Amino acid sequence: MTGQIRMMTGRNLKLYFRDRGAVFFSLLSMIIVIALMTLFLGDTHMEAVTAMLAKLPGRDAAADKKNAELLVLSWTFAGIISINAVSVTLSALASMIRDKTSGRIHSIYTAPVSRMAIAVSYVLAAWAASVIICLLTLFLTEIYGVIKGMEWYPAVTHVQLTGFIMVNSFAYASFMYAAAVLVKSEGAWSGFGTVAGTLTGFLGGIYLPIGELSQSVGSFMKCTPVIYGAAMFRDVMTKDMLNTAFENAPEEMVQTYREMMGIDLTVFDKKAGIQADLFLLLIFGIMFLMIAAGLIKYRKKTDR
Numbered sequence: 001m002t003g004q005i006r007m008m009t010g011r012n013l014k015l016y017f018r019d020r021g022a023v024f025f026s027l028l029s030m031i032i033v034i035a036l037m038t039l040f041l042g043d044t045h046m047e048a049v050t051a052m053l054a055k056l057p058g059r060d061a062a063a064d065k066k067n068a069e070l071l072v073l074s075w076t077f078a079g080i081i082s083i084n085a086v087s088v089t090l091s092a093l094a095s096m097i098r099d100k101t102s103g104r105i106h107s108i109y110t111a112p113v114s115r116m117a118i119a120v121s122y123v124l125a126a127w128a129a130s131v132i133i134c135l136l137t138l139f140l141t142e143i144y145g146v147i148k149g150m151e152w153y154p155a156v157t158h159v160q161l162t163g164f165i166m167v168n169s170f171a172y173a174s175f176m177y178a179a180a181v182l183v184k185s186e187g188a189w190s191g192f193g194t195v196a197g198t199l200t201g202f203l204g205g206i207y208l209p210i211g212e213l214s215q216s217v218g219s220f221m222k223c224t225p226v227i228y229g230a231a232m233f234r235d236v237m238t239k240d241m242l243n244t245a246f247e248n249a250p251e252e253m254v255q256t257y258r259e260m261m262g263i264d265l266t267v268f269d270k271k272a273g274i275q276a277d278l279f280l281l282l283i284f285g286i287m288f289l290m291i292a293a294g295l296i297k298y299r300k301k302t303d304r
Contacts, residue, residue: 004114008121009128015095016129022091026084026133033080033206034144045072045209045261049245052253067245070150074241075261077141078233079206081161083226084137085130085169086200089176090193092126096180097189119296123177123289130169135162151240160236167278168229171285178292204230211260222267225284232277234263 016022049068053059099105108118138161146152153161179196183189201207203226210218210227221227242263246254258264265272272280 004117005120005124008118009124012092012095012121012125013128016092016125019091022094023133026088026091026129027137028087033076033201034141036207045075048260049257052257053246053249056249064245066149067241070145070148071238071241071245073145073148074150074238075234075263076206077138077145078237079204079230080141081134081137081165081237082168082230082233083200083204083206084134085165085172085229086176087193087197088130088133089126089169089172090189090196092129092173093122093176093180094186094189095125096122096177097183097186100184101186119177119292122180123173126173126176127166127169130173131165134165134169138165153237157236161233164229164232164236164278167281167285168233171225171229171281171288174285174288174292178288178295181292181295200226203227205262206230209260210262210265222265225281227262227265228272228277228280231262231265231272232274234261235274238263 046065046068049071050061050064053064053068054061099108109115138158142150142153179192180189183192203221203224205213205221205227210221213221242254242258246257255264259266267276
């Protein structure tokens, strides 16, 4: 079965990467968010940081402004990488929708390939595509950050971020596969993608930080895995710039900023760290794999 999974996964990956439009639109969210932060939202977040630091005596206003800009950039990059997995896995699983709508799936089922291998190959292809594109996004955003004045992330941070990307991509590949099992047309899949992409940006606190929203909205966001994926990336990617921007600032001020920007999340009066974020994403991914398996089993019974 391993050979069958490898063959079918390779086939699905080739379908995705041959579609240049799909790859471009997978990166489009990165371009849109960077544009929004550069033209509109970035100044608001940067002014919030400088306003906090201006309350402290003996600060260098020019240095604080530059450090605030780089801090907001690193925060933005973390959000982009965390939600990019949504658009990539959704685009990668479009091949599954096309197979169903065109009737090609019936030809695939008649091939000497088990249905389990076919199902696993769709999830693996979506996961692999997401990991590749998210790593590319990390590379491109880091280059942009260095051009603006940031330092390169150390090797250990790259290893850590790669692990985050793999877990985050698994969670969304599982979720999108479960959704793809239910969807029956390309139009419905496209509509679902539009809604999912928009909601993910808000649920991850990309456009508006969780600290700027009402408590009820913030509580709802904490009931979804999106905000936890974004938080673990932010925790690591903003660490150095936080230390630089808030140098000699009171710890209470730093903590207030971390909570406002969704870097630290408090759940049931306890701080949810990186380990909790990873655990929740893994549980989320496993849960939707089980849901997808149940849906497939149910459909096989009803189709008889």
